Amino acid sequence: MSGWDHRFEAELLRLGVQPGRARQLTEETAQQAAESAAEPDGLFGPAHLYARHLVSELNTAALPLSGGEKGQVRLRLTGVGKRYRRRTVFTGVDLEVRSGEVAAIVGANGCGKSTLLRICAGLTRPSTGRIQRTRRVGFVPQDAGTAGWLTADEHFTLFGAAAGMAPRRSRSTGEHLAARLAWRPARRELTQHLSGGTRQKLNLVLGELHAPDLLLLDEPYQGFDQGTYLDFWKQVLTWRDAGRAVVVVTHLLHDLQNVDQVYDLGAVA
Amino acid sequence: MTALVVAALSAREVSRRRTALLLVIALPLWFYLVRRDQTGQSMRMLTLGIGWAVSTLTLFVVNASRGVDPRLRLSGASTAAVIGGRLLAMTAGGVALATGYWILAAIDQHLDRPGTALLMMALTAALAAPLGGLVAALLPRELEGALALLSVCAVQMLADPAGLTAKLMPFWSAREIGTYAIDATGPDYLWRGLAHGAVTWLICAGGTWALFAWRLRLPRYPEP
Numbered sequence: 446m447s448g449w450d451h452r453f454e455a456e457l458l459r460l461g462v463q464p465g466r467a468r469q470l471t472e473e474t475a476q477q478a479a480e481s482a483a484e485p486d487g488l489f490g491p492a493h494l495y496a497r498h499l500v501s502e503l504n505t506a507a508l509p510l511s512g513g514e515k516g517q518v519r520l521r522l523t524g525v526g527k528r529y530r531r532r533t534v535f536t537g538v539d540l541e542v543r544s545g546e547v548a549a550i551v552g553a554n555g556c557g558k559s560t561l562l563r564i565c566a567g568l569t570r571p572s573t574g575r576i577q578r579t580r581r582v583g584f585v586p587q588d589a590g591t592a593g594w595l596t597a598d599e600h601f602t603l604f605g606a607a608a609g610m611a612p613r614r615s616r617s618t619g620e621h622l623a624a625r626l627a628w629r630p631a632r633r634e635l636t637q638h639l640s641g642g643t644r645q646k647l648n649l650v651l652g653e654l655h656a657p658d659l660l661l662l663d664e665p666y667q668g669f670d671q672g673t674y675l676d677f678w679k680q681v682l683t684w685r686d687a688g689r690a691v692v693v694v695t696h697l698l699h700d701l702q703n704v705d706q707v708y709d710l711g712a713v714a
Numbered sequence: 715m716t717a718l719v720v721a722a723l724s725a726r727e728v729s730r731r732r733t734a735l736l737l738v739i740a741l742p743l744w745f746y747l748v749r750r751d752q753t754g755q756s757m758r759m760l761t762l763g764i765g766w767a768v769s770t771l772t773l774f775v776v777n778a779s780r781g782v783d784p785r786l787r788l789s790g791a792s793t794a795a796v797i798g799g800r801l802l803a804m805t806a807g808g809v810a811l812a813t814g815y816w817i818l819a820a821i822d823q824h825l826d827r828p829g830t831a832l833l834m835m836a837l838t839a840a841l842a843a844p845l846g847g848l849v850a851a852l853l854p855r856e857l858e859g860a861l862a863l864l865s866v867c868a869v870q871m872l873a874d875p876a877g878l879t880a881k882l883m884p885f886w887s888a889r890e891i892g893t894y895a896i897d898a899t900g901p902d903y904l905w906r907g908l909a910h911g912a913v914t915w916l917i918c919a920g921g922t923w924a925l926f927a928w929r930l931r932l933p934r935y936p937e938p
Contacts, residue, residue, distance in 0.1 A: 517938070518938035519938065520938070521938045566788060567788070567932045567933045567935060568784050568788070568932075570933065576933075576935045577935060577936050577937065577938040578935040578936075578937075578938070579937060579938065580937065582788060583788075583789075584785060584788050586781075586785075589781035590781050590782060590785050591781070591782065592723075592727060592778070592779065592781075592782050594726075594727040594728075594730045594731060595723060595726070595727055599723055599726065602719060602723070603719060603720065603723050603782075603786070604785070604786065604789050606715060606716045606719035606720070606791070607716055607786040607787075607789035607790050607791035607795075607796075608789045608790045608791075609715075609716075609790060612719070635730070651785065651789075654789070655789050655790065
């Protein structure tokens with residue numbers, strides 16, 4: 446096998462594809478390149494990006510074409526509650542999100558939407574209830590979560606290293622994901638000089654960089670202009686179509702037309 | 715690997731804060747200049763200044779990364795890699811700062827044991843990084859942390875060196891090693907200083923790791 450094949454197979458394994466299946470896909474890809482009498486790099490592009498694309502396509506193919514039954518359960522909350530000393534924030538939250546599904550958490554200010562999302566991520570402990578969740582999760586907070594004195598590329602390197610990715614691969618994956626949000630990160634621009642909307646794009650890319658099965662988004666469109674807002678929802682639907690489970694906290698009612706289920710936290714708080 | 719990337723990027727972040735960096739680099743110089751006429755005093759004050767500068771810088775670096783670190787943990791990084799990387803960067807920077815000031819002191823002063831003087835200053839820098847980390851872990855807000863470090867350095871400076879209070883301070887090792895390096899005493903001062911430094915480092919580094927391991931812990935939710 447060539448170096449490209451090795452990198453391709455390694456990325457498939459990293460993305461959670463079973464070893465036997467990864468080997469089979471690698472062989473099939475190598476065969477396609479041989480039939481075209483072309484180098485895989487020239488035919489398919491960088492190995493890690495093509496692996497991502499292929500996994501996404503395969504997940505889409507495994508899902509039903511429209512409505513009805515969804516994929517595997519990625520997140521299940523049973524009777525989850527949160528209490529700070531004597532103040533009960535919410536109680537008895539039951540929620541199930543499957544792959545290929547977008548769930549929205551809505552509710553009034555202060556009803557605990559962000560707290561619930563942090564509980565789903567594992568960053569805050571619930572007071573009561575049981576949580577089952579897929580291992581690979583991406584979390585996009587409402588604000589912060591980035592370092593002001595680093596550039597976007599350096600963030601890709603940092604978060605990629607945390608996920609076990611080599612720096613070059615992290616950067617090219619980050620730039621690829623940024624392009625989907627119509628953003629081309631400038632090489633030397635520090636994060637603190639980015640506009641609020643662009644910083645949120647960076648946040649989104651960092652949440653997705655390690656190809657999670659479940660994306661938890663806390664009002665991620667703060668500061669987006671109209672075009673970017675539409676790009677964002679297009680991206681959410683692309684994630685859904687690629688078999689990802691997405692949970693998004695929102696207070697915008699017109700967002701709800703894009704989602705598969707709505708959980709009103711205000712009703713149980 | 716992750717720790718090295720965290721260390722490299724932490725160092726890069728600090729290097730971009732030029733005004734803050736210049737003030738941190740200059741801080742030990744003021745300590746040195748006020749006692750420049752006395753070799754022993756100037757070296758001890760210089761070393762304490764390095765300790766204060768490096769610990770305060772570490773405090774701010776660790777506190778500034780509070781928003782990023784939980785996300786790095788979620789992406790798969792271990793606490794040891796995240797916190798260890800930041801302490802590694804600050805230690806390396808501190809040792810470089812100490813080496814620079816040692817060259818200045820070696821030119822400007824008559825040092826009987828210059829190698830041991832370097833050891834004193836580098837050890838203090840190596841202790842200061844985990845001390846700053848520990849204070850950041852205990853006091854998450856920057857103002858409170860900076861005031862706590864100021865208190866530690868003030869007590870270190872003012873306490874009777876032979877008394878128990880001075881021995882409980884983190885940089886007491888610098889005084890002992892300094893006495894050996896500058897006053898040409900027996901090696902028992904050196905060994906006492908090294909032993910105190912080793913214990914202090916273990917307490918500060920272990921305490922920092924333990925507190926952040928608890929703070930950045932992630933629950934193991936079962937798969938659905």
